Amino acid sequence: MSIKRSVIAGTGSFLPPQIVTNKDLEKKVDTSDEWIVQRTGITQRHIAGEDESTVTMATQAANKAIEASGYKPEDIDGIIVATTTPDNTFPSVAVQVQAALGVPPGVAFDLQAVCTGFVYALSVADSMIRSGACSRMLVIGAETMSRILDWDDRTTCVLFGDGAGAIVLEAQEGEGTVKDRGVISTHLYSDGRLKDLLYTDGGPGTTGKAGAIRMKGRDVFKNAVSLMNDIVGEVLDANDLNDSDIDWLVPHQANIRIIQATADKLSMPYEKVVMTVGKHGNTSAASIPLALDTAVKAGMIKKGDLLLFEALGGGLTWGAALARF
Numbered sequence: 581m582s583i584k585r586s587v588i589a590g591t592g593s594f595l596p597p598q599i600v601t602n603k604d605l606e607k608k609v610d611t612s613d614e615w616i617v618q619r620t621g622i623t624q625r626h627i628a629g630e631d632e633s634t635v636t637m638a639t640q641a642a643n644k645a646i647e648a649s650g651y652k653p654e655d656i657d658g659i660i661v662a663t664t665t666p667d668n669t670f671p672s673v674a675v676q677v678q679a680a681l682g683v684p685p686g687v688a689f690d691l692q693a694v695c696t697g698f699v700y701a702l703s704v705a706d707s708m709i710r711s712g713a714c715s716r717m718l719v720i721g722a723e724t725m726s727r728i729l730d731w732d733d734r735t736t737c738v739l740f741g742d743g744a745g746a747i748v749l750e751a752q753e754g755e756g757t758v759k760d761r762g763v764i765s766t767h768l769y770s771d772g773r774l775k776d777l778l779y780t781d782g783g784p785g786t787t788g789k790a791g792a793i794r795m796k797g798r799d800v801f802k803n804a805v806s807l808m809n810d811i812v813g814e815v816l817d818a819n820d821l822n823d824s825d826i827d828w829l830v831p832h833q834a835n836i837r838i839i840q841a842t843a844d845k846l847s848m849p850y851e852k853v854v855m856t857v858g859k860h861g862n863t864s865a866a867s868i869p870l871a872l873d874t875a876v877k878a879g880m881i882k883k884g885d886l887l888l889f890e891a892l893g894g895g896l897t898w899g900a901a902l903a904r905f
């Protein structure tokens with residue numbers, strides 16, 4: 581049976597050049613390199629400079645993804661940007677990227693599901709492509725988390741970083757099996773009863789300001805381990821696959837211990853898990869496309885590989901996607 585699939589035609593990413601190491605943070609807050617590495621695996625993070633923002637980083641990542649795909653900005657007919665840190669309350673980051681790249685009038689909007697944002701955006705873009713609404717879309721995750729951190733709160737400020745990742749997703753014909761290239765299945769969840777575990781203490785509709793990140797880290801950690809374990813099992817069951825069928829786990833990069841717990845559940849050797857949290861920190865919606873591009877550019881992920889994406893974030897929101905590269 582011939583069906584429409586959304587195939588990843590190119591990847592790109594951008595990290596701001598300014599690096600802040602754990603040692604740098606030791607000078608500002610009551611923390612230590614040892615604590616951060618042991619509890620999270622993070623050694624450094626990239627932080628946006630004064631002239632950089634979610635729009636500028638998203639634009640650079642998108643530009644590289646378009647170049648890698650071999651297409652031109654005028655070939656794109658839809659843009660979704662997953663972000664929690666837009667430059668403006670409105671207009672969206674997506675329309676600003678559209679204008680900066682010279683993408684012709686078409687669909688462009690932001691999607692907010694915090695750290696799960698990229699998986700949500702991938703799912704929405706896949707639906708739009710399969711329905712025929714769009715045929716070649718940019719799906720971007722971009723965040724300037726440094727601007728919504730309380731730099732006096734050691735429980736959060738050591739965890740996050742800035743950056744952007746992007747893919748070009750295009751319609752291609754498939755056979756309707758897991759052997760097809762493209763997005764095979766997506767699995768999205770949220771549970772608003774858990775909203776107080778991870779949130780900002782402000783917003784445009786309340787304080788008129790973005791607010792800063794507040795997190796009950798231990799509770800988020802416990803939920804992340806158990807919900808990620810459940811969802812990777814769901815993806816395998818839904819597609820009648822075994823652990824060994826997955827070539828690469830490309831997880832949200834929040835904490836190396838959460839990632840390793842999910843890999844253990846899948847019996848995946850850590851060499852088959854893309855881990856960028858050490859160098860990037862938690863870049864929220866940008867982390868999966870950043871990790872994907874890093875692994876593609878390093879020659880690890882190759883055409884035809886079966887990829888499993890998974891993420892959890894504020895909301896709580898969580899999700900996973902299976903795609904053949």
Ligand code: UT7
Pocket residue numbers: 610611612615616619620695734735736738796797798799800801804833834835838862864892893894
């Ligand atoms: O991306 C969105 C989803 N987010 C996540 O998945 C994050 C999930 N949570 C985590 O990754 C972990 O819970 C953290 C890395 C945030 C914290 O690690 P933990 O092992 O859960 O530590 P904890 O919160 O239980 O804190 C242990 C101790 C506390 O001291 P006491 O109460 O035991 O005396 C904290 O005050 O570590 C202390 N602590 C720190 N010490 C040095 C907390 N932050 C720091 C710090 N430096 N930066």
